[in-house]
Amino acid sequence: MRVDHVIAAAFFCLLGAVFAGGAIMLGFGKITQPGPGFFPLLAGSLLVILAVSILWKEVRQSAAYPRSGALTEPAEKRHHNDVAITLAGIMGFLLVLPPLGFALALFCLIFFMVAWVGRRPLIVALIYAFSSALIVYIVFQRWLMIQLPLGITEPFLR
Amino acid sequence: MDAIGQLIYGFGIALQPDNLLFCGVGVLMGTLVGILPGLGPAGGIALLMPVSFYMTPTAAVILLSGVFYGSMYGGSTTSILLKVPGEAASVVTVLDGYEMAKQGRAGPALGIAAFASFIAGSLGLFGLVILAPALSRFAIRFGAPEYFSLLLLAFCFLSYLSSGSSVKFMMMAAVGILLGTVGTDPHSGYYRFTIGTDYLVDGFDMIPVIMGLFGIAEVLYNIDVKEKSDVLSTSIGRLLPTLKDWLASSWSILRGTIIGFFIGMLPGGNPVIASFASYSVEKRFSKHPERFGKGAIEGVAGPEAANNSASSAAFIPLLTIGIPVSPVTALLLGALMIHGVVPGPSMITQKPEVFWGVISSMYLGNALLLILNLPLIGLWVRLLRVPYVYLSPAILGACIIGVYSIRNSLLDLLVMIVFGVTGYLMRRVDYEPAPLILGLILGPILEEHFRRSLNLYDGNFLLFFTRPISAIFLIAALLVIFFPLLRRKHHIHSKLEAIHKEG
Numbered sequence: 001m002r003v004d005h006v007i008a009a010a011f012f013c014l015l016g017a018v019f020a021g022g023a024i025m026l027g028f029g030k031i032t033q034p035g036p037g038f039f040p041l042l043a044g045s046l047l048v049i050l051a052v053s054i055l056w057k058e059v060r061q062s063a064a065y066p067r068s069g070a071l072t073e074p075a076e077k078r079h080h081n082d083v084a085i086t087l088a089g090i091m092g093f094l095l096v097l098p099p100l101g102f103a104l105a106l107f108c109l110i111f112f113m114v115a116w117v118g119r120r121p122l123i124v125a126l127i128y129a130f131s132s133a134l135i136v137y138i139v140f141q142r143w144l145m146i147q148l149p150l151g152i153t154e155p156f157l158r
Numbered sequence: 159m160d161a162i163g164q165l166i167y168g169f170g171i172a173l174q175p176d177n178l179l180f181c182g183v184g185v186l187m188g189t190l191v192g193i194l195p196g197l198g199p200a201g202g203i204a205l206l207m208p209v210s211f212y213m214t215p216t217a218a219v220i221l222l223s224g225v226f227y228g229s230m231y232g233g234s235t236t237s238i239l240l241k242v243p244g245e246a247a248s249v250v251t252v253l254d255g256y257e258m259a260k261q262g263r264a265g266p267a268l269g270i271a272a273f274a275s276f277i278a279g280s281l282g283l284f285g286l287v288i289l290a291p292a293l294s295r296f297a298i299r300f301g302a303p304e305y306f307s308l309l310l311l312a313f314c315f316l317s318y319l320s321s322g323s324s325v326k327f328m329m330m331a332a333v334g335i336l337l338g339t340v341g342t343d344p345h346s347g348y349y350r351f352t353i354g355t356d357y358l359v360d361g362f363d364m365i366p367v368i369m370g371l372f373g374i375a376e377v378l379y380n381i382d383v384k385e386k387s388d389v390l391s392t393s394i395g396r397l398l399p400t401l402k403d404w405l406a407s408s409w410s411i412l413r414g415t416i417i418g419f420f421i422g423m424l425p426g427g428n429p430v431i432a433s434f435a436s437y438s439v440e441k442r443f444s445k446h447p448e449r450f451g452k453g454a455i456e457g458v459a460g461p462e463a464a465n466n467s468a469s470s471a472a473f474i475p476l477l478t479i480g481i482p483v484s485p486v487t488a489l490l491l492g493a494l495m496i497h498g499v500v501p502g503p504s505m506i507t508q509k510p511e512v513f514w515g516v517i518s519s520m521y522l523g524n525a526l527l528l529i530l531n532l533p534l535i536g537l538w539v540r541l542l543r544v545p546y547v548y549l550s551p552a553i554l555g556a557c558i559i560g561v562y563s564i565r566n567s568l569l570d571l572l573v574m575i576v577f578g579v580t581g582y583l584m585r586r587v588d589y590e591p592a593p594l595i596l597g598l599i600l601g602p603i604l605e606e607h608f609r610r611s612l613n614l615y616d617g618n619f620l621l622f623f624t625r626p627i628s629a630i631f632l633i634a635a636l637l638v639i640f641f642p643l644l645r646r647k648h649h650i651h652s653k654l655e656a657i658h659k660e661g
Contacts, residue, residue, distance in 0.1 A: 008587040012329055019336045022351055032617020036343040036350055039605040040336060047332040050325050083382045087579065090374075090554070094571055106558070110551040117381065118547030128548060132555060144212070146563045 009054040016047030082117050101151025107133035161287050168514025184221040185523045188228020193538050199229040201372035203489045208560040215497035216512045220519040222493050227469040231527045234271040247429035247465035250437045254457030261453050270399045271462040278415040278463035279524040282470030294478040297503040303622050306607035307631035312425030314638040327593045334597020357569050364492050366561045366574040371591035373557035374578025377550045379585050407459035414463030422468030428484040429465035436464035477501050485592035488599045
């Protein structure tokens with residue numbers, strides 16, 4: 001049984017059930033005059049049915065091929081840690097965006113990704129991050145006049 | 159005004175300096191996303207959508223549609239040089255294109271791919287000019303029931319023709335439809351699934367969801383997998399095909415154009431299917447089918463013509479009926495709606511500058527792609543060698559800027575990240591994000607047409623079957639759903655009979 005596939009199908013089943021339940025509370029209306037819950041109930045019910053069919057298929061395949069190796073895909077080398085670090089970097093960006101301003105926050109994010117996730121020399125990461133942030137500032141804030149927060153860089157960039 | 163006169167009018171719009179500039183930017187961006195594995199035309203359109211807010215509707219659609227058909231050009235470059243299709247529609251080009259490159263014929267492969275794309279794109283536009291007004295006149299007869307039935311048919315076709323599991327496709331479409339119901343119900347004014355927040359009163363904004371699913375998710379997935387692809391070390395050499403190459407390819411280009419055009423127009427038809435269909439036909443028609451897979455130039459010319467022709471034809475139902483035939487054209491529909499342009503039968507008369515301007519710009523865009531891409535192939539090859547560690551922050555930065563610039567909202571960024579993580583996890587368990595976007599964009603339209611039909615016709619459910627055009631669409635949808643099941647049942651019966659006879 002592919003555990004990750006089962007979890008995914010169970011999640012979608014739950015999601016469909018939650019929406020269907022909420023739709024019933026909204027009011028189904030009449031078939032001839034649908035209420036606000038009509039369509040969400042249909043779509044939610046469809047999602048539940050389809051998710052259950054996926055779960056059923058996984059269970060049946062697991063019963064037919066009891067050895068888990070029969071269904072295991074060849075292991076690819078994965079870099080989950082790098083994904084988690086990247087996500088942490090993006091969340092950090094959200095936190096520092098208001099105080100630091102867009103250009104400086106972006107500089108920090110790119111530097112972090114190139115140096116830590118990409119494992120490049122610090123000087124390379126520094127140059128790349130600085131150039132990217134500068135290009136973004138010139139193109140988006142100066143040329144296209146898109147309003148992006150300046151934060152602590154306001155005295156220097158305004 | 160006849161079609162030719164209107165086309166000339168359209169050229170007048172498309173040749174305006176700013177529209178021409180945006181056309182160039184769009185096709186170059188499209189080539190770039192086609193070349194860079196992982197982003198795709200949907201991601202490219204999503205990245206440029208916020209930028210397009212500051213443009214006129216005509217310029218915006220010219221820019222974004224340029225990304226769509228430009229990506230068809232770019233995808234073939236990586237297929238030929240890298241054995242990795244930069245875009246799904248160029249998968250089949252790998253089979254013979256890469257073999258040609260290994261034989262030292264990368265130049266002619268790239269050249270014939272570019273010329274085939276140009277010829278097919280131009281012929282496809284010709285077909286669009288002829289058919290679009292006619293289809294538009296036919297579509298005037300469509301009411302809410304016909305639109306509902308046609309959209310349902312489109313979902314069924316897309317599900318049946320999807321590369322992965324049809325069940326998973328429908329699941330994702332259902333999720334998209336559910337997400338599309340979040341917000342204020344337009345009929346009753348009730349808040350639906352807003353969980354008490356003001357942010358969701360207007361529903362999910364399309365851009366953060368798209369950027370998350372196609373941009374952030376793709377970056378996370380590529381960081382996770384870190385596939386290494388080596389650019390083939392071969393000299394590109396002469397790009398212009400020889401006379402022998404032309405003689406070998408000309409019929410393939412013509413057949414590919416026709417196949418791609420008709421497939422591209424259908425709901426569910428898309429450049430990917432068109433390119434595969436063309437390859438199958440070329441192999442079948444060839445006097446030496448054993449050459450395919452070993453560097454047959456017809457195996458490059460036909461599919462490349464087909465995918466470009468299909469991308470032109472996809473605009474026919476989009477602009478004349480307002481029905482997108484694929485997730486990418488659904489994004490273009492979303493872009494049109496954001497700019498207040500409602501595609502449909504009346505678009506030709508109410509917004510002729512958008513309609514004919516976009517069609518004419520596609521011809522110019524195809525010409526620009528041919529003129530620019532051949533000399534720029536060296537640059538694209540160098541770009542392919544840039545390590546992903548430098549590309550991923552650039553893509554992330556573009557996604558963040560794109561989303562944040564909409565309304566300077568941190569919540570939008572958070573939504574983008576949530577959908578980014580969701581998209582990444584979905585990909586790991588073989589769920590495609592494209593149907594979710596389709597459901598998100600088309601779901602509200604589907605619901606609107608359904609409820610309006612019942613309101614207008616006093617709740618008579620049978621109207622979907624008593625109106626002839628609607629009935630045809632619904633019956634076709636039912637056939638698409640049940641035909642595979644019947645085939646499977648017949649297949650199982652045949653197998654059982656064969657086993658019984660052997661026993």
